[in-house]
Every structure is written in structure tokens, then in C-alpha cells.
Amino acid sequence: MKRGITSTDDCNSVFMQNADKDGPGGSYCSDFSLNKLKKLEFYENESLDEKTKQKRIICNLPTKCMHNPSTFFSFSAYETHYQQQHCNVCYKCEKVFPSLRILELHISEVHDPIVSLKKERGEQIFACFIEKCQERFHNTRERRKHLVQNHFYPKEYHFNVIYTGISSKDTSLLFSKKNTKKKNKKYQQQAIITSEISSGDSLMNELVDKMESTRLVPLKVHFGNPLLDIQVKDQGFLKKYDLEPNGSILAGEKHIPIYEEIIQFSDVKYVAGGSAQNTLRGAQYILPKNSTVYVGCVGNDELANYLRSVAEKEGLRTEYLVDTSEPTGVCAVILDGVNRSLVTRLAAAKNYNISHLKSPKIWSLVENADFYYIEGYHFSVCSLCISAICEEAAIKNKVFIINLSAEYLCYSYKTLMDSVSQYWDYVISNESEAIAYADSHDIQTTNIAKIAKYISELPKKNNKRPRVVIITQGDKDIVVAESYNGQTKVTYFSVPKVPDDEILDTNAVGDAFAGGFIASLILGYSLERNVQCGIWLAQLCIKQNGATFPFPKQIFSEQ
Secondary structure, three states, rough: EEEOOOOOOHHHHHHHHHHHHHHHHHOOOHHHHHHHHOOOEEHHHHHHHOOOOOEEEEEOOOOOOOOOOEEEHHHHHHHHHHHHHHHOOOOOHHHHHHOOHHHHHHHHHHOOOHHHHHHHHHOOEEEEOOOOOEEEEEEHHHHHHHHHHHHHOOOOOOOOOHHHOOOOOOOOOOOOOOOOOOOOOOHHHHOOOOOOOOOOHHHHHHHHHHHOOOOOOOOEEEEEEOOEEEEOOOOHHHHHOOOHHHHEOOHHHHHHHHHHHHHOOOOOOEEEEEEEHHHHHHHHHHOOOOEEEEEEEEEEEEHHHHHOOOOHOOOEEEEEEEOOOOOOEEEEEEEEEEEEEEEEEEHHHOOHHHHHHOOHHHHHHHOOOOEEEEEHHHOOHHHHHHHHHHHHHOOOOOOOEEOOOHHHHHHHHHHHHHHHHOOOOOEEEEHHHHHHHHHHHHHOOOOOOHHHHHHHOOOOOOEEEEEEEEEEEEOOEEEEEOOOOOOEEEEEEOOOOOHHHHHOOOHHHHHHHEEEEEEEOOOOOOOHHHHHHHHHHHHHHHHOOOOOOOOOOOOOOOO
């Protein structure tokens, strides 16, 4: 039986009404409660009995769904879709933009005749993407340089999104050079590396393997960008490629030669990497074998085979989507004393898609898991995957954990983050990312405790669970805010100092903290114990090369 929501206005008239009311800047559907119901149709499956009747929501909103309607089986799923595809739409060219700020800049630079006249006179009309920043520029090249240098935007960022918008199938704001020839065959062939895992006592290892063959804890699923870390001590690379000693960037065109150069050195080391994969390998260091599964996209090459072999030896199950058009992603790790500079080339990692997630094999893993962990970098890869996992977690009262991952994500993917923030049960961040989140949301403070409290008190979909926000600050206190049933508690956890002469590599230390915290969480321990376990694993990692841990395995014990 078909049921409809009637409306005297079609959606096009709604767009025009907003434009008339708000002027050139009001061309987006801002009234969610009214506009999102236009052009919707609700259905019931007539073949089902009364108990099992299912309601469907059909979205016909312009522009993406007008000729190709989308179907949803819950209003929350439709709400996420609306936020991502219909919230920031230009009524003149019908393009969708990732945020209100980008939409406003698009209208000004593309459709405003007065701004066009100012441009012809040579005035500075190109505003910064960050709303609080008052800088203006003569051309887009100057703006791009400013965003990269002052706001740490990756050089692969799609800066022309102001003019092109985002497509319905791909919300990534990073370039994907699918037709580029593979230039890294040389270091693919040289990446035949012996495992860095010590064998330890063979008899004890055999006993541990037998004891761990049965999984005693709920399965946990991670989603992220699988990468191979290529580590080398600085040989003038920081100066040559204009790299910060402790920075992290996505590789631009000028950085591509660095991968060929670093593999020439005799002290080069290869370590399985990728933020979420590092976290999961850390968790697996503590958990029984095959407790976790990692999902991401790799190329069809030796680098992917190496990542699989390392994961298998560490008791981690991988379910990679294989992309034959691009090589496996790599990260150049330039070590300079206790500092490390990261230069990441995502390659195949950014091509993960919803089709692989929804395949019977992968989705069955999702359905059987009780914990989900997603790195913030995945917002630049497949936001639809994040939405699907969020829905699954909320409906079935499972645990959803998000890591903010990087400062620029809080600005570039603010709308996407906000569309799923209601699903967050645990939020992990460092202080820089937390401050960036606050700045992008006009929270007038840099106080970490206040920011943690604010995030913990955001609206929540699943009220059966508290929201816990964990913000690390290097060797300073870790701030934890826990909000439940209208009450919020903020706690500080001290971090024991690691002597400078014991610090080998700070790469992946934050990922290791997340791995230790999550492993303890899965095992059912208290919040305090979870934080202490995270600190313990991070301090093991900081004494190793990259995301590696000492073997034979050490056992965490509370202080």
C-alpha cells in the first residue's frame, strides 16, 4: 500500500523561496524539518504480514535524486543522506557542496556579478576557506598556498571544489589519479622484507597459538587506509622537500621522487602502517588471536602481500578490497632524532567503496561484530561506509569509536562529521585535533577540558550508552569527558615520563594508545584501566621503530 506526504510546493519552489528571502547566499535548503519532507514517498511492503511490514522512504529531492530516487529503510538513514546530498545545494547550477562555507564562496565567486566586476578590477576577492580567517587573495593559487601553509590543508586537496561541487557517488576531496602509471615498481620489488617480529621461545609461542585459536572476545571491525611505512633517517630530505620535523602531510607532485630516493639507503626499514591498521595491530598485541578484522583498499602488488603477511603473523585478519588501477599506499617516514615527518601517498587506499562493504562476506563480518572503529581519514574516502556502520551500531546497540585523526579533517569534512556525530560512543583525539574541531564549530575556547565536555554533550542517537571523549596531549595529562543521562564528568590521567634516551620513534604512538585503550575496552575493563592500558602500549611503541611492539609479548598490569 502506498502512502504519500502531500505538499503544495515542489522542491524547486522551496529553493526559490529561500533565495528570495535570503538573497544570493540563501540558495541552500536550510530548513531541514520542512524541506527534507518535500518529494518524499513512504511505502509499505504489501507482501509482508502486519508484524513484519517494512516502511521505505523514497527521496526524489533535486538534484541528485530527482531522476534517480534513493531508497531508505529508516528515517535516520535518510537524515544522514539529506545532510550529505541536499543540505548545501546551489539553486542556480544545482551543484552540491561539502559545507555551507564552501557554498557561500561558490555563490560569491561564480554567480555574484558585483564580485565579478571587482575581480576584473584586480581586487582581492578570493576568501580563505576558514570562516574565521579574514585573508583575501588576488587568485586561487595564492589562496591554495595560504591554506596549505597556514591551515595545513593537504596538497592533494580538491581546492576547485568551490567550482565543481561534489558528486553523489564520491564525496572525497582528495585527487585520485587512477590513470597514472605506476611509478613505484622499483620499491615494490625491493619490499621483500623479513618480519620484524621476534620468534621468542618457540615452545611458548606454540602454546599461546593453541590457547588463542578460539576467540574469547567479540569481533571488532576497523576501517581505514592500509599503508606501508618506509622509514629512513634524515639525509637532507626535510630541507629538500620543505618538510616539518614533526609534521604529517599528503604527498603532492613535488614529493613523489622521495619514495624512490629513500629506498636507496642501506638503513631503510619497511613497517606495516596506516592509522587504523596501526591501532588494530596494537589492539591485537593484547587480544587473543583473530579477535579483529581490518577492512581497506590496497593494490595488486607485493606491498599488499607484505601487509597481509605481517597482519597474519600478528593474529590480525585482513579483508582488503584490491584495486588493480593503483598501487598500495605508502608513507615516507623521515626520522630526525625523536621527531618524525610523514609524507603519505594514499594511492589505492582512497578507492575503498560501499559496494565492497555491502558485499555478503564483508557485511556479515559487520553484523557479527560488537565494536567498530573508524579513523577520521576515512571521511575523505567513503562517507557512505561510515554512515552504514553508524546505523548498524545504533540500531543494534553496538559500540562505535571514531578518531578525529587530523586537524584539516575538522574543517574540510565538518558537514560529514556533523551528520554522524550523533552516533559517536567514543571519540579519540589529540589536543591539536580537538582545538581544530572547536575552532571549526565556533567554540570560543582552547581549553581541552571544555572542548572534551562540549563534544561529549553533543546530541546522541543511542542513549543506552554514554559518550566518552578521550583527548591526549603528548606527555601532559590525558583529558577524558564522560556524558550520560544529562550528567558529565571530566577526569585527568597523568602520563609517566619516558626518558629521552629511550625514545626511538614517535611515529604511530597515538595509534598505539588507541589500540591499547580499545583492547581493554573490548575485554570489559573500567574506563580508568582502559586509559592506563592505552598509555602502557603507547610507551612500548615509542621505544620501537614505527607501529611495532616488543616480542615476546609483554603483559599489561595495573599500577
